[in-house]
Amino acid sequence: MxxxxxxxxxxxxxxxxxxxxxxxxxxxxxxxxxxxxxxxxxxxxxxxxxxxxxxxxxxxxxxxxxxxxxxxxxxxxxxxxxxxxxxxxxxxxxxxxxxxxxxxxxxxxxxxxxxxxxxxxxxxxxxxxxxxxxxxxxxxxxxxxxxxxxxxxxxVSIGNHAFVTGGSLVRKDVPPFVKAAREPLSYVGINSIGLRRRGFEAGKIREVQNIYRILYQRNYNNSQAASIIEAEMEATPERDEILQFIRDSQRGIMKGYFSSN
The missing domain is CATH 2.160.10.10 (Hexapeptide repeat proteins)
Structure with missing residues (x-):
C-alpha cells in the first residue's frame, strides 16, 4: 500500500x-x-x-x-x-x-x-x-x-433476478424473476435467459411463467391474482417469494403491457 x-x-x-x-x-x-x-x-x-x-x-x-x-x-x-x-x-x-x-x-x-x-x-x-x-x-x-x-x-423495490431494459424509468415496484421494459415500465415476460444462466431448470422457469400469466394476462386485479396463485399453484419458494413481494409492495407493482389498437 x-x-x-x-x-x-x-x-x-x-x-x-x-x-x-x-x-x-x-x-x-x-x-x-x-x-x-x-x-x-x-x-x-x-x-x-x-x-x-x-x-x-x-x-x-x-x-x-x-x-x-x-x-x-x-x-x-x-x-x-x-x-x-x-x-x-x-x-x-x-x-x-x-x-x-x-x-x-x-x-x-x-x-x-x-x-x-x-x-x-x-x-x-x-x-x-x-x-x-x-x-x-x-x-x-x-x-x-x-x-x-x-x-x-x-x-422503489426490485425483486431478485429481475432485468430492467436500458433507458427505463422505474416508478413502480418490479417483481422478482421478470423482464421490465417499455414506457410506462411494464411486464414483458420473465427473465428466462438470466434464470437459465443461474441454473434454474426448465420446469422451474415454466412454473414462474405460469404464475405471471395469472398475475398479468388474465385481467385480475393484484389481490384476486394473488389469491388464485396461492390456491391453484403448488407452494414453492419461488411462488411464495412472488406472493410476498406483491403483498409487501408499498408503491404498487408495475402493470402488464397491453397494446392499444
Whole structure:
C-alpha cells in the first residue's frame, strides 16, 4: 500500500495488502479489506466499509454526504461487499437517519457514472450498467440487472433476478424473476435467459411463467391474482417469494403491457 502520492488518514483501517494508486484520498473512519485495489483519483469519505478483493476505478466517490436536505450530519455508513467492482466516476452516498446506511452486496458490478443514493439496499450479484441512477431508499434484490441509463424512483423495490431494459424509468415496484421494459415500465415476460444462466431448470422457469400469466394476462386485479396463485399453484419458494413481494409492495407493482389498437 505504501503510496506516497495518495493521502490516507491515520484513522483509516486499511488491510496490509490493499493497493492504493496515486492521488487517491481516503478519509478518517474508513475500513478497507484485504486484496482490494483503489485506482487513482478515488475519494473515499468517512463511513465507508469496503470489503475484500474489491476494485474501485478512477474518479469514484464513495460515502459522500447524502444529497438529501433532511440530512443533519448524523454518523452513517456505506457498506460494500466482497468482490464488488465499482467503475469510473460512480458515486455512492452514505445513509441518513432512515436506514443509517447504504449497502451494496457481494460480487456486484457498478459500471461507470452510476449513482447510488442514500439508504439504498442492494443485494448480491447485481449488475448496474453505465449511467444507471438510484434515488434514495431503493431496495434491490440479488442478481438484478439494470441496463444502461435506468432511473429508479425513490422507495422503489426490485425483486431478485429481475432485468430492467436500458433507458427505463422505474416508478413502480418490479417483481422478482421478470423482464421490465417499455414506457410506462411494464411486464414483458420473465427473465428466462438470466434464470437459465443461474441454473434454474426448465420446469422451474415454466412454473414462474405460469404464475405471471395469472398475475398479468388474465385481467385480475393484484389481490384476486394473488389469491388464485396461492390456491391453484403448488407452494414453492419461488411462488411464495412472488406472493410476498406483491403483498409487501408499498408503491404498487408495475402493470402488464397491453397494446392499444
Amino acid at each position: 505504501n503510496q506516497p502520492l495518495a493521502y490516507v488518514h491515520p484513522g483509516a483501517k486499511i488491510a496490509k495488502n490493499v493497493v492504493i494508486e496515486p492521488f487517491t484520498t481516503i478519509h478518517n473512519n474508513v475500513t478497507i479489506g484485504e486484496g482490494t485495489w483503489i485506482g487513482s483519483n478515488v475519494t473515499i469519505m468517512e463511513g465507508a466499509r469496503i470489503g475484500k478483493n474489491c476494485n474501485i476505478f478512477p474518479g469514484a466517490v464513495i460515502s459522500a454526504t447524502p444529497q438529501d436536505l433532511k440530512y443533519k450530519g448524523e454518523e452513517t455508513t456505506v457498506h460494500i461487499g466482497n468482490n464488488t467492482t465499482i467503475r469510473e466516476c460512480a458515486t455512492i452516498n452514505k445513509g441518513t437517519s432512515d436506514r443509517m446506511k447504504t449497502v451494496i452486496g457481494k460480487n456486484c458490478l457498478i459500471m461507470a457514472y452510476c449513482h447510488v443514493a442514500h439508504d439504498c439496499f442492494i443485494g448480491d450479484g447485481c449488475i448496474f450498467s453505465n449511467n444507471s441512477t438510484l434515488a434514495g431508499h431503493v431496495t434491490i434484490g440479488n442478481n438484478v440487472v439494470l441496463a444502461g441509463m435506468v432511473a429508479v424512483h425513490q422507495f
